[in-house]
Amino acid sequence: MPSVTYGTDPGSRQVLDDLLHETGIESGAPHRLQRTRYDTFDGLLHAAGLRLERRSWPQESCDDELVLTAETGVPAHLPLTDPPPSEPPRVLELSALPAGPMRTRLAAACGVRVPLAQLTLTSIRRTGEQPGPAGSPLLRVHLDTEVAIPGAPSANRTVLEVEELPGGEKLARRLRSRLERAGLRPFAGDLLERGMALAGIDPKGFEGLKTPALDRTGPALDGYRTVLQACFEAMEANWEGTADHLDIEFLHDLRIAVRRTRSVLGEGRQVLDPEQRRHLRAEFAWLGRLTGPARDFDVYFEEWDELTGELSPASRRALLPVRSELALRREQEHRRVTEALRSERAAQLRAEVRAWLDRPEIDVNGGRRALAGLGKVVAARIAAAQAGVLEDGRAITEESPATDLHELRKDAKRLRYLLDSFGDLGGQKRRRTITRHLKQLQDNLGEHQDTQIQADELREVAASLAGHEPVTAATTAAVEELAQMLEARQQAARAEFGDRFAAYDRPGPHRELDKLLTRMSR
Amino acid sequence: MKVVASGSIKGGVGKTASAVNLAAEATRSGARVLVWDLDPQGSATYLLRVEHRLAGRGARGLIAADATLARHVRATMVTGLHLLPSDRSLRFLDLHLDATGDRHRRLAELLQPLHDAYDVVILDCPAGASLAFEGALRASDVLLVPVIPSTLAVVTLAQLEDLVAGRKPRPELLGHVSMLDRRKPLQREIADALLDRPDMLRTVVPNSTAIEGMGPERGPVTAFAPNSVAARAYRALWGELADRLWG
Ligand SMILES: Nc1ncnc2c1ncn2[C@@H]1O[C@H](COP(=O)(O)OP(=O)(O)OP(=O)(O)O)[C@@H](O)[C@H]1O
Ligand SMILES: [Mg+2]
Numbered sequence: 001m002p003s004v005t006y007g008t009d010p011g012s013r014q015v016l017d018d019l020l021h022e023t024g025i026e027s028g029a030p031h032r033l034q035r036t037r038y039d040t041f042d043g044l045l046h047a048a049g050l051r052l053e054r055r056s057w058p059q060e061s062c063d064d065e066l067v068l069t070a071e072t073g074v075p076a077h078l079p080l081t082d083p084p085p086s087e088p089p090r091v092l093e094l095s096a097l098p099a100g101p102m103r104t105r106l107a108a109a110c111g112v113r114v115p116l117a118q119l120t121l122t123s124i125r126r127t128g129e130q131p132g133p134a135g136s137p138l139l140r141v142h143l144d145t146e147v148a149i150p151g152a153p154s155a156n157r158t159v160l161e162v163e164e165l166p167g168g169e170k171l172a173r174r175l176r177s178r179l180e181r182a183g184l185r186p187f188a189g190d191l192l193e194r195g196m197a198l199a200g201i202d203p204k205g206f207e208g209l210k211t212p213a214l215d216r217t218g219p220a221l222d223g224y225r226t227v228l229q230a231c232f233e234a235m236e237a238n239w240e241g242t243a244d245h246l247d248i249e250f251l252h253d254l255r256i257a258v259r260r261t262r263s264v265l266g267e268g269r270q271v272l273d274p275e276q277r278r279h280l281r282a283e284f285a286w287l288g289r290l291t292g293p294a295r296d297f298d299v300y301f302e303e304w305d306e307l308t309g310e311l312s313p314a315s316r317r318a319l320l321p322v323r324s325e326l327a328l329r330r331e332q333e334h335r336r337v338t339e340a341l342r343s344e345r346a347a348q349l350r351a352e353v354r355a356w357l358d359r360p361e362i363d364v365n366g367g368r369r370a371l372a373g374l375g376k377v378v379a380a381r382i383a384a385a386q387a388g389v390l391e392d393g394r395a396i397t398e399e400s401p402a403t404d405l406h407e408l409r410k411d412a413k414r415l416r417y418l419l420d421s422f423g424d425l426g427g428q429k430r431r432r433t434i435t436r437h438l439k440q441l442q443d444n445l446g447e448h449q450d451t452q453i454q455a456d457e458l459r460e461v462a463a464s465l466a467g468h469e470p471v472t473a474a475t476t477a478a479v480e481e482l483a484q485m486l487e488a489r490q491q492a493a494r495a496e497f498g499d500r501f502a503a504y505d506r507p508g509p510h511r512e513l514d515k516l517l518t519r520m521s522r
Numbered sequence: 523m524k525v526v527a528s529g530s531i532k533g534g535v536g537k538t539a540s541a542v543n544l545a546a547e548a549t550r551s552g553a554r555v556l557v558w559d560l561d562p563q564g565s566a567t568y569l570l571r572v573e574h575r576l577a578g579r580g581a582r583g584l585i586a587a588d589a590t591l592a593r594h595v596r597a598t599m600v601t602g603l604h605l606l607p608s609d610r611s612l613r614f615l616d617l618h619l620d621a622t623g624d625r626h627r628r629l630a631e632l633l634q635p636l637h638d639a640y641d642v643v644i645l646d647c648p649a650g651a652s653l654a655f656e657g658a659l660r661a662s663d664v665l666l667v668p669v670i671p672s673t674l675a676v677v678t679l680a681q682l683e684d685l686v687a688g689r690k691p692r693p694e695l696l697g698h699v700s701m702l703d704r705r706k707p708l709q710r711e712i713a714d715a716l717l718d719r720p721d722m723l724r725t726v727v728p729n730s731t732a733i734e735g736m737g738p739e740r741g742p743v744t745a746f747a748p749n750s751v752a753a754r755a756y757r758a759l760w761g762e763l764a765d766r767l768w769g
Contacts, residue, residue, distance in 0.1 A: 074640075075602065098551060099765060100764045100768055101552060101553045101641035101642070132572070138597070
């Protein structure tokens with residue numbers, strides 16, 4: 001039982017003072033305290049049972065500090081010796097923290113994501129301690145007055161926190177029951193948690209692109225709009241973070257939403273208004289194309305260590321100029337993304353989609369089959385996509401060119417997106433099984449194509465460097481070594497393709513899909 | 523959780539000074555730290571202002587089969603730093619350890635449940651070789667040895683090297699120069715020679731009045747002389763150790 005927090009009202013201040021006095025805990029000197037809560041956009045710290053905050057005392061000369069609290073155990077404190085002026089930073093750069101357990105714990109919980117400021121609140125804090133027989137404290141009590149929470153009604157809030165310390169359990173228990181007898185009510189979590197609730201911020205954070213519940217027998221147009229709505233919300237949620245390039249997951253999640261949007265628009269023939277569909281498809285294709293290279297580079301960097309892991313240390317060093325060039329290109333691509341997301345064209349697209357989604361159903365134009373049952377419409381599409389996969393896949397022989405496999409990859413993606421968006425109409429469990437089979441095939445096709453793209457890119461970068469940089473023979477050799485490793489992987493994927501496809505093209509998986517479609521179109 | 527034993531065969535070399543000051547620095551660097559005072563004298567317990575007493579049946583209860591260390595832990599005056607206090611009955615710790623089934627492993631077993639609660643545990647060991655010291659070595663990632671630069675220092679290090687050699691798991695032995703008096707040419711010379719060894723940390727803790735002040739002040743040097751040479755030395759020493767542990 002580390003800490004319990006009590007909300008009070010101005011009237012109970014006297015009661016409080018008496019209690020504090022009687023329990024021997026006099027309120028200490030008042031300090032203005034500013035606390036900012038941090039978590040990743042998708043709430044990874046919260047999910048790991050951790051709370052991270054930055055504390056600063058604007059009117060004092062002491063250092064700001066980071067405090068990391070777990071569900072059990074003592075909170076960890078890290079003074080920040082070179083604090084930026086006044087405002088708490090929006091992004092907490094983990095790489096700027098000293099090597100040590102706090103950085104290690106945060107990095108383990110956050111992965112590639114960065115902690116972002118979520119809420120800042122201020123108060124006047126007094127702290128009192130009840131010392132044990134040899135002088136060290138057994139109990140600490142914090143009294144926060146004038147608590148200001150942005151986005152929440154500003155009463156003259158007073159909050160009391162009883163911090164139980166090891167050895168002081170009995171004292172804490174006594175104090176807590178006293179407070180409760182005096183009419184003070186404890187609330188879950190500390191003051192920052194409470195502030196989050198009052199300000200309407202969900203600590204769980206962004207939960208990914210939602211798969212909304214759909215009505216199988218309702219009009220297809222409504223179903224399509226519901227899915228597009230979910231995509232658009234995910235896109236909007238990740239828009240600013242992508243434009244500011246806070247961490248690489250924003251772009252990734254934005255692209256997932258764009259991709260699904262494009263798929264739904266692509267499958268919307270006769271359901272959506274033709275003119276509008278054509279226009280939106282063009283616009284989202286632009287967005288998709290534009291964000292592709294930046295994501296590819298992000299993946300490159302994520303996988304770089306693994307990619308080059310089998311090379312000798314000398315070869316890895318020789319690749320450094322290539323890596324720097326890739327880093328430059330990546331920066332460039334991210335700048336392009338930022339410009340595009342902030343462009344007039346993007347603003348118009350967002351406004352247009354928002355207006356279209358906000359329009360009441362009755363006012364929305366659709367295609368000829370807009371009012372047909374969603375399940376029937378979608379089942380036909382999925383059946384067509386599956387037919388495409390099977391036809392193209394069965395036509396592939398050992399002599400087929402790589403482009404045939406690329407085509408099959410597109411077919412498989414089309415099917416996959418349809419299943420992701422609408423597959424649950426035929427039963428979630430069954431959809432998952434089918435997706436699992438399909439994914440095996442997709443992984444193989446992805447490996448086959450992506451390794452080739454990476455090998456080509458590496459050679460291209462090396463060639464472009466050779467023009468104006470003093471590139472050593474070692475670099476060229478290392479690039480060739482890496483490219484050949486990638487090509488070996490490609491060949492392995494090619495060799496495995498037959499088995500993978502055969503595993504997909506079996507009566508078992510086919511039956512599953514048939515059942516899914518039957519249930520969908522019932 | 524990393525466990526560091528501050529220990530040596532020799533007495534009065536600065537084991538407790540290192541344990542307490544490094545613990546305070548570790549706490550200041552964002553670690554959750556527990557000091558376990560294994561010395562019946564209770565110097566670390568005194569310096570961190572905790573009662574020199576274990577709840578229950580003293581040393582016997584501390585290591586009993588059904589014991590949990592957590593119930594003995596106390597907060598200290600350093601926010602975020604916890605202490606498992608000493609007790610006079612720790613004089614008989616070896617006897618009690620001897621009576622347990624697994625006398626060498628018992629301390630490590632007792633620390634196990636604290637694994638998620640602390641990042642660092644620093645064991646302040648009493649001087650000399652004992653069962654308790656054996657157990658501490660068994661539980662530790664690092665044996666940190668304060669070394670006063672004297673002609674016999676190398677002999678002590680060699681003896682400790684023997685003591686840890688061949689163990690599985692084997693704690694890393696790391697020495698650091700303690701109480702260096704720069705006015706003495708011989709000490710300077712020996713210290714320089716010691717610093718050439720790969721098992722010595724680079725930071726030197728000088729002979730300092732601030733450290734002597736820890737007794738009367740009852741606290742780590744950072745608490746009452748944060749800008750002193752001694753406080754800076756322990757900060758640097760902790761930095762070096764942290765790099766070894768997490769770098
Ligand atoms: N760097 C230093 N400069 C001056 N005095 C020091 C220094 N380090 C320790 N001392 C003093 O030397 C004495 C012994 O130090 P300390 O208790 O840390 O050693 P120890 O190895 O733990 O001793 P013991 O073997 O008794 O446990 C103490 O009085 C302490 O204040
Ligand atoms: Mg000692």
